[in-house]
Amino acid sequence: MSAAADNGWRLRLRALEVRYPAEQRWLRRPRRWARAVDGVSLEIPAGETLALVGESGCGKTTLGRAVLGLVAASAGEIWFRPPEAVRRQAPGLDALLAGRGRDGALDLAALPAAAWKPVRRALGMVFQDPSSSLNPRMRVWRVVAEPLLIHRAGSAAALRARADALLERVGIAPVLGERFPNEFSGGQRQRIGIARALALDPALVVCDEPVSALDVSVKAQILELLLDLQRERGLSYLFISHDLAVVRQIAQRTAVMYAGRLAEVGPTDALFAAPRHPYTRALLAAVPAVDGARAGRLLLRGEPPSPSAPPSGCRFHPRCPEAFARCAAEEPGWYRAGEGAAACFLAEPLS
Amino acid sequence: MSEGPLLQVAGLTLTVPSPRGPVAVVDRVGFVIGRGETLGLLGESGCGKTLTALSLLRLLPPAVHLAAGSVRFDGVDLAALPERQLRRYRGKRVAMVFQDPAAALNPVLRVGAQVEEVLEVHRRLSGAQRRREVARLFGDVGLAEPERSARRYPHELSGGQRQRVLIAMALAGEPELVVADEPTASLDVTVQAQILELFRELRQRRGLSLLWIGHDLGVAASLCDRVTILYAGRVAETGALARVFRQPLHPYTQGLLAAMPLLERRAPPKGIPGRVPPPAELPEGCRFRDRCPAAFADCASEPALIPAPLGSPGQAAACWLHATRPGAAT
Ligand SMILES: Nc1ncnc2c1ncn2[C@@H]1O[C@H](COP(=O)(O)OP(=O)(O)OP(=O)(O)O)[C@@H](O)[C@H]1O
Ligand SMILES: Nc1ncnc2c1ncn2[C@@H]1O[C@H](COP(=O)(O)OP(=O)(O)OP(=O)(O)O)[C@@H](O)[C@H]1O
Ligand code: SF4
Ligand SMILES: [Mg+2]
Numbered sequence A: 001m002s003a004a005a006d007n008g009w010r011l012r013l014r015a016l017e018v019r020y021p022a023e024q025r026w027l028r029r030p031r032r033w034a035r036a037v038d039g040v041s042l043e044i045p046a047g048e049t050l051a052l053v054g055e056s057g058c059g060k061t062t063l064g065r066a067v068l069g070l071v072a073a074s075a076g077e078i079w080f081r082p083p084e085a086v087r088r089q090a091p092g093l094d095a096l097l098a099g100r101g102r103d104g105a106l107d108l109a110a111l112p113a114a115a116w117k118p119v120r121r122a123l124g125m126v127f128q129d130p131s132s133s134l135n136p137r138m139r140v141w142r143v144v145a146e147p148l149l150i151h152r153a154g155s156a157a158a159l160r161a162r163a164d165a166l167l168e169r170v171g172i173a174p175v176l177g178e179r180f181p182n183e184f185s186g187g188q189r190q191r192i193g194i195a196r197a198l199a200l201d202p203a204l205v206v207c208d209e210p211v212s213a214l215d216v217s218v219k220a221q222i223l224e225l226l227l228d229l230q231r232e233r234g235l236s237y238l239f240i241s242h243d244l245a246v247v248r249q250i251a252q253r254t255a256v257m258y259a260g261r262l263a264e265v266g267p268t269d270a271l272f273a274a275p276r277h278p279y280t281r282a283l284l285a286a287v288p289a290v291d292g293a294r295a296g297r298l299l300l301r302g303e304p305p306s307p308s309a310p311p312s313g314c315r316f317h318p319r320c321p322e323a324f325a326r327c328a329a330e331e332p333g334w335y336r337a338g339e340g341a342a343a344c345f346l347a348e349p350l351s
Numbered sequence B: 001m002s003e004g005p006l007l008q009v010a011g012l013t014l015t016v017p018s019p020r021g022p023v024a025v026v027d028r029v030g031f032v033i034g035r036g037e038t039l040g041l042l043g044e045s046g047c048g049k050t051l052t053a054l055s056l057l058r059l060l061p062p063a064v065h066l067a068a069g070s071v072r073f074d075g076v077d078l079a080a081l082p083e084r085q086l087r088r089y090r091g092k093r094v095a096m097v098f099q100d101p102a103a104a105l106n107p108v109l110r111v112g113a114q115v116e117e118v119l120e121v122h123r124r125l126s127g128a129q130r131r132r133e134v135a136r137l138f139g140d141v142g143l144a145e146p147e148r149s150a151r152r153y154p155h156e157l158s159g160g161q162r163q164r165v166l167i168a169m170a171l172a173g174e175p176e177l178v179v180a181d182e183p184t185a186s187l188d189v190t191v192q193a194q195i196l197e198l199f200r201e202l203r204q205r206r207g208l209s210l211l212w213i214g215h216d217l218g219v220a221a222s223l224c225d226r227v228t229i230l231y232a233g234r235v236a237e238t239g240a241l242a243r244v245f246r247q248p249l250h251p252y253t254q255g256l257l258a259a260m261p262l263l264e265r266r267a268p269p270k271g272i273p274g275r276v277p278p279p280a281e282l283p284e285g286c287r288f289r290d291r292c293p294a295a296f297a298d299c300a301s302e303p304a305l306i307p308a309p310l311g312s313p314g315q316a317a318a319c320w321l322h323a324t325r326p327g328a329a330t
C-alpha cells in the first residue's frame, strides 16, 4: 500500500447535492424540489476532524446521512478512502476497490445498494435523535454489539465483553446492559448510540450532534474518548454540532453551512479568531457565556431562507447586515479568508 | 388564584423496580417556582431531571412509580388529583416541552394539525383562527415559511425544527407554567438566542413561569433567576443563580462549573472524574462521596440540605463542609 493512501484525505465531497420534494403530491412526481444540500465540496484528512456548523435546518444532517448512503445524493460525488487496517478486516472491500475504486477510494454516491456491506463497517454514525435510532425491544448490550453481530466479528462471549467495554468507556455501568433503551435518560441513550457507532472500529464516523444531550462533565469525558480513539487509530470525524465551544476543542477544521451551501471553511482556531463571513460572525456572537458578559446577543434577525426558493445572489443577503447591491445580483465565489476561504464579496481581494 | 408560589414540589420520590426491590432514582426532591420566575434544574446526565419533570403532570413511564411527595400547583396537589381533573391542567395551565421531540410528536399527523389540536381543546378556536395562530406560533419560534412548515410531517423536519414545533405546541395553550426539558439542546446558537428571547418576553408580558431543564450552564446563566442542582436523584445545591454560579458551595457544583467548556479555551476541560453510580450502587452517606475531592469522615452519613450560613438567603447545599451549625436538618 502506498503511504499516500493513509495520509491523504479520508473523505472528499465534490459538488454534493441532495434534494427533497418541496411539495408532495400523492403518487406523482414532485413539481418542485428543495435542495437541502446544494453543491457542497469538502475534504476530511485521515485522522482529522471537520466540524460542520450552521443554523437549524441548513442541511447538516442531510449531508451526514448522504455520506452514509442513508439518503441518496441527487448529484455530486462522495469519495471515501478506507485505510489499510480496515481493508484487511473487511472481506470484499479490496475486491470492491479493485473493481470500482480510483486511487484507493470509492465514490459512495455511485455505489449500488448491494455493494455497500463491506464499506458500511468502515463507517459509523451517531444519530442526532438517539431514541428513535435504538431498537426499543433489544437489550442495550445487544444494541451496542449488533453491528459486530451483523458483520460476524467474534464469539458470543467476546461480543458481550466488547459491548461491556464500550459501555464502560461511554460512562454507563456494564451491569445496566441488561436494560432496554427506554429505561435510560436522554444523555445515557445518546452515549449508547456513540458506543454502537464505535463498535466496529470504523475509519470515519459521522457524529450528528453527539453530545447535545450531555452535561459538561460527561461531555468532557466523551470528547476525551473521541480524541483518544483518533490518536490511537487515526479515526476521522465529520462532527456536526451547534456547540461552538465543543467544536473549538475537537475539530482541526470547521465548515460553516448556510442554507445548503458552505459559507466559510478554515482551520478552527483561525476561523474563530477572525471570522470573515458575516454569517460566521453572527454565529460566534450569539454564543452565551456563563458570566453573562455576552448573554447570547441576537445579531441575526429575519427568516431563514426557504430551501425550495433560495434567495438570489448570496443566500445570506436578505439577513446580512453588510449586504450591498452586488450581493443580491451575483453569487459570491470562494475567496481566500486568512488561512481558510469564505464565500462573501467582502473577502474578495481588492484589485 | 391563591397566594404564594405557583409551584411547590416537596419530598418527591420516584422509584424503579430492581432485582433487589424498588430503588429511588429521584429521592426527596423539593423546589419552589414563584409566579413569573424561571428555575433552572441542572445536573449530570441521568441524575433524574426528566423523571422529575414528567412526574409533575404524572406522565411517568409505566415502570417508574411516584412513591412519595407533593406537587402543589397554585395551591392544588397535582400528585393527589384524580386523572380526570389533572387533564384540565395538562397543556392548558402547565405545558411540557419533552426532551425527545421525535417521540413526542405523532409521526402520521402533519405538525400543524398537532398544534391545532391543542388550540381546539384548550382555546376553542375556530378553524381559520387556529391556522392563523399556528402560523403565528411557528413564526415566533423561527420556523421558516410557517404555513408550509405546518403542512410537513415530523420526519420531514430537521432535528431543530421538530424541537421548535414542540415549543410552539407547549405555548399554544397559553400556559402559566412551562416545563421545558432540554428545549434548545439541538438548536444552533442563533436560533437558541431567539428562543431564549421568546421565553424572556413571555415572562415579562404574561408572567410566564418556567422550569428550565438543561445542561448548558451558559444558557441557564442567561435565563434563570434561581437554580437547583441535582446529583444522583438528590438536590445538591439550590439558590439564586448569581450566588450559586459565583460562589458554588457544593463540591459537585464547583466541579460542574469548572468543567464548562469556554469558547475562549482551546484545551478540553476535565470532567468530574468517575461517573454517577447506578442507583443500586450509590454509596452510603453523601452520594457524591466517591467522586468528591473534599470528602472527609463526616461524609459517611447523609448531609441534609442546609442553608448556607454565609450564602445569600435561599442558598443551600447538601454538603458537610457547609454544615457548621449543629442540629441543622432538612
Ligand atoms: N423507564 C425507566 N425505567 C427504569 N429506570 C429509568 C427509566 N427512565 C429513567 N430511568 C433511570 O432513572 C435515572 C434518571 O433518569 P432521567 O431521565 O430523569 O435523567 P436526566 O437527569 O433527565 O438525564 P439526561 O440529562 O441524560 O436526560 C437514570 O439513571 C435512568 O437510567
Ligand atoms: N424527509 C424530508 N422531506 C422533506 N424535507 C426534509 C426532509 N428532511 C429534511 N428536510 C428539510 O431539509 C432541510 C435540511 O434538513 P436537515 O435535517 O439536514 O437540517 P440540519 O442542518 O440537520 O438541522 P438541525 O440543526 O435542526 O438538525 C430542512 O429545511 C428540512 O426541513
Ligand atoms: S456576499 Fe454580501 S450578502 Fe453575502 S455575506 Fe457577504 S456581504 Fe453579506
Ligand atoms: Mg440535524
Ligand SMILES: [Mg+2]
Residues within 6 Å of the ligand: A185, A186, A187, B049, B050, B051, B099, B181
Ligand atoms: Mg433527561
